[in-house]
Amino acid sequence: MEKKYDLHCHSSFSDGSLSPTELILRAIEQGVTTLALTDHDTVSGLFEAQHTSEQHDLNFIPGIELSCIWNKKTFHILGLNIDANNAELLAGTHQLQIIRLERAKKIASKLEKHKIPGAFEAVHEAAGPGMITRPHFADFLIKKGHVSTTQEAFDRYLGEGKPAFVKTQWVDLADAIHWIKAAKGIAVLAHPMRYKLTASWMRRFLSDFKEMGGQGIEIITARSNPDEIRRTIHFAKQYELYGSVGSDFHTPKNQWVELGRLSSLPKSIPPVWDLFTH
Secondary structure (H helix, E strand, O other), X not given: OOOOEEOOEOOOOOOOOOOHHHHHHHHHHOOOOXXXXXXXXXXXXXXXXXXXXXXXXXXXXXXXEEEEEEOOEEEEEXXXXXXXXXXXXXXXXXXXXHHXXXXXXXXXXXXXXXXXXXXXXXXXXXXXXXXXXXXXXXXXXXXXXXXXXXXXXXXXXXXXXXXXXXXXXXXXXXXXXXXXXXXOOEEEEOOHHHHOOOHHHHHHHHHHHHHOOOOEEEEEXXXXXXXXXXXXXXXXXXXXXXXXXXXXXXXXXXXXXXXXXXOOOOOOOOEHHHHOOO
């Protein structure tokens, strides 16, 4: 049986629409043999996902996607093959939960000033034990009839420079990588081309990332085009980083992003899964 990896996706414990169980079952339907659940800043969904994976013989990799800051820019770092019970990582996610709660209150306050009340209570309930994310606010705006789509919610209210945008001071990159390493995980830069860095800025970032203990870079994502893949391969080779592949799946409603629907990792790049030891 051909092995199919997808090492980046989200459940309802962050901004995905499927429960961890539903996510695992869909991954199996799509022919995925190794899946990492990487919810934003939380490990809460991993235990259910692990249990379901064991019942259905899917190779499950516990993961997380941490929000962090480097040089005043926001980056997302995947932690793959982590120990979800590690005390340092859990303390870090608690810190991030407080940051997300504060951000949610500020977003809700800005929406209230635009005559849209009740947002915080709604998103807090919708998120449940997971992390509150901006897509929760988008769902709220759709339900209340203020917008028709998630994209419109970001274009009109939630995106950078819009009335309800809140600039967030996440944790430092060094802290995010330290927590992943403390949890015996592998730190991987998620969707590197999405940050729109110049080549010189990317080199500066990757130099610091590698020095801090970063080991991997996501080369294939669901939205990668050939030029982006070529550029990412170049950076992976230049900084001797392991390559990862991940759809960044959130919802079945997005027909362009599906679990496991990914190009293969080029043979010239060592795969990050070679580092998985437990």
